[in-house]
Amino acid sequence: MRDEDILIGSLMEETWLTLEQVAAACTVEPAWLLRHLDEGLFPHAESVAGVWRFSGPALLRARRMRELERDFDAVPELAALVADLLEEMDELREQLQRG
Amino acid sequence: MEFKDYYQTLGVARDATADEIRKAFRKQARKYHPDVSKEADAEARMKEINEANAVLSDPEKRAAYDQLGRNYQPGQEFRPPPDWDAGFEFSGRGFSPHEAANFSDFFAEMFGRGGGMGGAGGFRPQGGHSRAQGEDHHAKVLLDLEDAFTGATRQISLRVPRLDAQGRVTVDTRTLNVKIPQGVSAGQVLRLAGQGSPGMGGAPAGDLLLEVHFKPHPRMRADGRDIHLTLPVTPWEAALGAVVTVDLPTSQIKVRIPENAQSGSQLRARGKGIPGKPTGDLLLDIQVVLPPADTPRARELYETMAKELAFNPRGKD
Numbered sequence: 001m002r003d004e005d006i007l008i009g010s011l012m013e014e015t016w017l018t019l020e021q022v023a024a025a026c027t028v029e030p031a032w033l034l035r036h037l038d039e040g041l042f043p044h045a046e047s048v049a050g051v052w053r054f055s056g057p058a059l060l061r062a063r064r065m066r067e068l069e070r071d072f073d074a075v076p077e078l079a080a081l082v083a084d085l086l087e088e089m090d091e092l093r094e095q096l097q098r099g
Numbered sequence: 100m101e102f103k104d105y106y107q108t109l110g111v112a113r114d115a116t117a118d119e120i121r122k123a124f125r126k127q128a129r130k131y132h133p134d135v136s137k138e139a140d141a142e143a144r145m146k147e148i149n150e151a152n153a154v155l156s157d158p159e160k161r162a163a164y165d166q167l168g169r170n171y172q173p174g175q176e177f178r179p180p181p182d183w184d185a186g187f188e189f190s191g192r193g194f195s196p197h198e199a200a201n202f203s204d205f206f207a208e209m210f211g212r213g214g215g216m217g218g219a220g221g222f223r224p225q226g227g228h229s230r231a232q233g234e235d236h237h238a239k240v241l242l243d244l245e246d247a248f249t250g251a252t253r254q255i256s257l258r259v260p261r262l263d264a265q266g267r268v269t270v271d272t273r274t275l276n277v278k279i280p281q282g283v284s285a286g287q288v289l290r291l292a293g294q295g296s297p298g299m300g301g302a303p304a305g306d307l308l309l310e311v312h313f314k315p316h317p318r319m320r321a322d323g324r325d326i327h328l329t330l331p332v333t334p335w336e337a338a339l340g341a342v343v344t345v346d347l348p349t350s351q352i353k354v355r356i357p358e359n360a361q362s363g364s365q366l367r368a369r370g371k372g373i374p375g376k377p378t379g380d381l382l383l384d385i386q387v388v389l390p391p392a393d394t395p396r397a398r399e400l401y402e403t404m405a406k407e408l409a410f411n412p413r414g415k416d
Contacts, residue, residue, distance in 0.1 A: 006276045009289040025237035056286040071128045
């Protein structure tokens with residue numbers, strides 16, 4: 001492999017993503033994300049000086065909620081509840097693996 | 100290419116109503132949801148179910164599929180006649196071109212006509228403007244924990260939909276060699292600028308966002324940049340104290356075990372975890388391992404201890 005073939009990425013410090021990045025990576029409209037943020041359904045985000053920023057797990061959260069809403073016609077609150085439960089399950093599975 | 104029977108995938112009759120299809124899809128989606136399903140092939144099945152639903156839940160796609168599929172049996176060799184889909188307009192239903200790239204070649208062959216929408220198979224355009232920044236792509240990259248200490252170069256394959264000169268969508272496999280820098284931690288995102296979908300009308304391409312995950316390691320686990328490592332010690336090292344050597348991915352360090360250490364005691368070596376700002380710590384979980392009493396001499400030593408040490412780990416009986 002030649003050195004020039006190797007792509008060098010930038011590590012996103014503290015893994016903060018912008019609203020547009022999360023929306024684009026998860027194929028949702030920014031308005032969809034904003035609506036869910038306003039309704040308090042998106043815990044992996046915080047507003048700093050009026051600008052939303054997202055942590056790494058937000059990507060998975062957004063994808064899960066979008067799929068639940070699309071596949072089961074779930075109302076956003078139900079999709080958020082299921083996403084909460086799945087996240088808790090992820091955490092417990094991780095703890096089990098450590099055990 | 101084999102013909103795919105989408106009705107069979109969802110378990111519905113060919114004359115099923117839209118409502119029956121929706122119900123069957125939900126039932127299957129619940130059964131094979133990759134987060135909760137116990138089925139071994141849940142992820143692959145979910146992909147098939149999504150693909151079947153993308154076609155059968157969309158009246159235009161379903162009509163086209165029915166017209167073409169009338170004479171085919173599942174698994175039969177399939178080759179669509181040229182221009183078979185003239186007169187159909189595909190509008191899509193909430194699947195991104197990137198997701199559609201995961202669908203089968205059969206799907207790509209049938210619904211691969213872009214229809215000027217700039218996306219795969221007539222799927223929902225992103226924005227719909229003549230000049231639009233390319234879509235960001237998101238993928239996971241699985242690393243060995245050692246890679247966080249040393250950095251690594253990984254080959255990553257992505258399936259990417261592409262519109263050819265005839266307006267048909269083909270799915271390309273793109274292989275990228277990506278340098279993972281030293282000091283990454285689980286969940287962190289690596290951004291490769293301009294490696295997402297190409298932009299439209301001269302707009303910039305999207306980015307590729309790689310989310311870092313670590314494979315389970317037999318001895319170590321990462322917690323942010325801190326590393327937890329189980330350190331097996333002999334009973335005499337634990338009781339009398341000792342200096343032991345610990346192998347780390349890029350170095351060896353010496354650690355002092357304090358006297359009377361027990362299984363479950365934890366030692367912290369500051370700044371010996373994953374490098375970064377700040378560098379993580381190394382947390383050593385002490386595990387006392389007993390030598391087996393499998394020789395007369397070993398038994399004798401244990402018996403001497405039993406006689407001479409007044410020790411009951413369960414307290415007074």
